[in-house]
Amino acid sequence: MWMTLHTDYALRTLFYVGLHSERRVSIHEVATAYGISENHLVKVIHRLGRGGFIQTVRGRGGGLTLARSPDDIRIGDVVRHTEEDMTLVACEPMDENGRACVLARQCRLRGLLGQAVGAFMAVLDDATLGSLLTEDDSIVLRRIFALAQVTEG
Template sequence: MRLTLHTDYALRTLIYLAIKNERLASIKEIARIYSISENHLVKVIHRLGKAKFIQTHRGHKGGIKLNYPAEQINIGDVIRFTEEDLAIVACMQSDEASPACLLEGACVLKRSMQEAQSAFLNVFDKLYLSDIATPLESARINAAEKALALEVE
């Protein structure tokens, strides 16, 4: 099972915001810390804002911040929202565009795939943003910020 870059960037953004929760953060600083394209991050921020995971503030002194305490943001919820399609195989997709499978209704493999998908998501359902925005992650971000500040000088 594999998560998209969109979800990866969303999780990194949320971790950053949890660590820097005392102030508004900018897309530019998050993109710089994680070496992410600002254009791509704008799309991620937009989706996180639509889902109400974050607040966005426009203007000269604008920025973004978490909409809820990190203890209330479930990682499983973030993944379900940011992933377009969690189906492991095509027959698990819920759209009518998928061709019907000849084994439908008798397929043990599909049930096994559904179990695997459920187990995968259950791991993330037990995690909250506060569990992954750790002091070690904070130290890494602070070190990266210091290193980037030296590059600018």
């Protein structure tokens, strides 16, 4: 399974915002922390906001906060919301020219791949943002972000 950069950036954004839950963080801050494009991140944040994962406040004193508790943000839900297509292969009974796949009647691969995606998502559904942001990990991650800012600044 291959996830898009959009999903990667969405998960990274949630990690960063979750680590700094005591305050609002800016898009610039998140982009700088990860070394990613602010323009691309704006699209990601817009989608996270529409999905109810983060709240955004515009203007002076604005920024990003989690829209709900980290324990209520399932990683599987985030992936489903940000990924456009979860299929592993373009396996269709008919191709774009209207020809039937010669394996369609006997092929069990499509069902097997569907089960594999289901198992993958079940693992992600068992994890929450809160379960990934344990207190010990949060301390280490905050240090990493602080070091990154010092080396760039």
